[in-house]
Amino acid sequence: QSVLTQPPSASGTPGQRVTISCSGSRPNIGLNVVSWFLHVPGAAPKLLIYGTSQRPSGVPDRFSGSKSGTSASLAISGLQSEDEADYYCATWDDSLNGWVFGGGTKVTVL
Amino acid sequence: EVELVESGGGLVQPGRSLRLSCVASGINFHAYAMHWVRHAPGRGLEWVSGINRNSGSMGYADSVKGRFTISRDNAKSSLYLEMNSLRLEDTASYYCAKETGAYFYGSQSHGMDVWGRGTTVIVSS
Numbered sequence: 001q002s003v004l005t006q007p008p009s010a011s012g013t014p015g016q017r018v019t020i021s022c023s024g025s026r027p028n029i030g031l032n033v034v035s036w037f038l039h040v041p042g043a044a045p046k047l048l049i050y051g052t053s054q055r056p057s058g059v060p061d062r063f064s065g066s067k068s069g070t071s072a073s074l075a076i077s078g079l080q081s082e083d084e085a086d087y088y089c090a091t092w093d094d095s096l097n098g099w100v101f102g103g104g105t106k107v108t109v110l
Numbered sequence: 111e112v113e114l115v116e117s118g119g120g121l122v123q124p125g126r127s128l129r130l131s132c133v134a135s136g137i138n139f140h141a142y143a144m145h146w147v148r149h150a151p152g153r154g155l156e157w158v159s160g161i162n163r164n165s166g167s168m169g170y171a172d173s174v175k176g177r178f179t180i181s182r183d184n185a186k187s188s189l190y191l192e193m194n195s196l197r198l199e200d201t202a203s204y205y206c207a208k209e210t211g212a213y214f215y216g217s218q219s220h221g222m223d224v225w226g227r228g229t230t231v232i233v234s235s
Contacts, residue, residue, distance in 0.1 A: 002154060035221030039155065044228065045147070050210055050221040088155050092219050098171050099145070099157035099219075 003028060004089055004102035011108040012079045020105045022072040022089030028100055032092045034072040036065055039086045039104070048087075049074060081109045112136040112224050114206045119229030122196055132189040132206030132226055139187035140164075143209035145222050146180060146191050148202035158204070159191065160214030169215055174200075196233045203228040 005023040012018040022034065036049040047056055049065035052072065064075045072089055089102040118130040130146070146158040159180040161168045168180050179192040189206055207222035 032217055033220055037155070037222075039149070041149070044225040045155065045205065045207075045222075046225070047221055047223045050223065054220075056223055086154075090155070090157070090221065092216055094216070096172070097215070098169055099147075099160065099214075101155045101157060104154040 002103040003093060003096070003100040004091070006087075006089060006102035006105045008103070009106045009108065011110055013110045014079055014081065016079045017075060017077045018079055018107060020074045020076075020087055020089075020107070022074070022102050024070050024072070024091065024100075026070060027095035028070075028091050028093040029067060029072055030070040031094055034065065034067055034089055034091045036063075036074045037088045037090065039088060041086070045088070076107070079109055083107060084109050112208075114208065114224060114226035116204065116206045116226045116229040119204065119231045121232045121234060123235055124196060124198060124233055126196055127192070127194045128196060128231060130191040130193065130204055130206075130229060130231070134187045134189070134206075134208070137187075137208065137224070140184035141212065143212055143214035143219070144180075144182060144189045145207045145209060145214055146189075147205045147207055147222065147225075148200075149205070149228070150199070150202040153202075156202075160209070160219075161189070162214060163212040167213075167215070193231070196231075198233050201231060201233045203230050 033052045039045040205228045206226040208224040210220040
């Protein structure tokens with residue numbers, strides 16, 4: 001059972017907007033910034049969002065992050081076939097004194 | 111080009127030890143905190159351990175505390191993970207990851223922005 005809760009799956013057609021939620025609590029999302037990662041099993045994970053809403057250079061502006069209270073979300077607009085992957089939220093947890101990840105959301109492009 | 115390359119994985123019996131290594135290139139390794147993150151079959155990503163840029167502070171997930179030890183050698187741009195008393199549930203791909211700044215914890219930590227391709231550890235009798 002992950003400390004951060006994500007839906008196991010999400011889907012959309014090409015060009016659609018998909019939003020992935022990440023629910024936590026005060027010691028983690030409530031007090032710290034959130035990161036989002038894309039992972040294709042077998043390959044290196046990739047940072048999509050850091051500092052809750054910042055995009056590293058090279059990440060398209062189709063990806064955006066936000067936070068409200070103890071929940072965060074990742075939005076993917078203009079969905080593309082290459083966006084099919086597992087997406088994870090993560091943050092530091094002040095109570096556990098460690099990084100915590102969500103269980104991951106598998107995004108499928110229909 | 112920034113690159114992290116892990117090594118040291120393999121097949122090991124329960125209760126035995128293994129040492130993972132990660133060599134960095136293309137970055138000022140000494141300026142950044144580092145992490146180990148693992149991905150077990152059928153499960154999600156799990157943070158294993160982190161270390162500040164100067165080895166002044168280390169942290170561990172509860173699942174590995176007391177069994178795993180993280181360390182680094184800035185002169186060699188290398189990160190290590192000493193894994194003792196290995197269990198079946200430690201079977202996973204282990205990734206080395208660079209932190210965005212000098213600290214791996216708290217509000218000063220913003221995430222892992224560079225990742226290696228991973229090394230696989232299989233614990234089996």
